[in-house]
Amino acid sequence: MIMTLFILVITSIIAFAFIPQLKKKKETKTIITFSIILLFATAINIGIALKLKIPSPLDFITFIFSPIRDLIVSLTK
Template sequence: MIMTIFILIISVAIAFVFIPKLKKNKETKTIVIFSIFLLIGAALNIAVSLRIKIPSPLDLITYIFSPIKDLIVSLTK
């Protein structure tokens, strides 16, 4: 629980450091993308600290491309 609070504090600190600079330069698209990535990163770090099993992105890529691989292999035989 303490690790979760620590991750949230660090994420808020990062936001307070970078967002005013981006706001000053009127980079609203960058602020949105930065906020999305910061939110995803904080959520994943909190999940890791709570020992929640996070699936690997490689599993999704394997699931998508294995039928394509099988098709190509069958065509080359």
């Protein structure tokens, strides 16, 4: 639980450090993109801190491309 609070504090510091600079430059799209990526990274880090099982992106890629690989291998035989 303490690690989760630490992650949230660090995330808040990062957000308060960069978002005002982007607002001055009127970088709305950059603020939105930055916020989405920061939120995603925070969620993943909290999941890791709580020892949740987070699947690897490689598992999803393997799931998608295995049938395609099998099809290509069967066509070349």
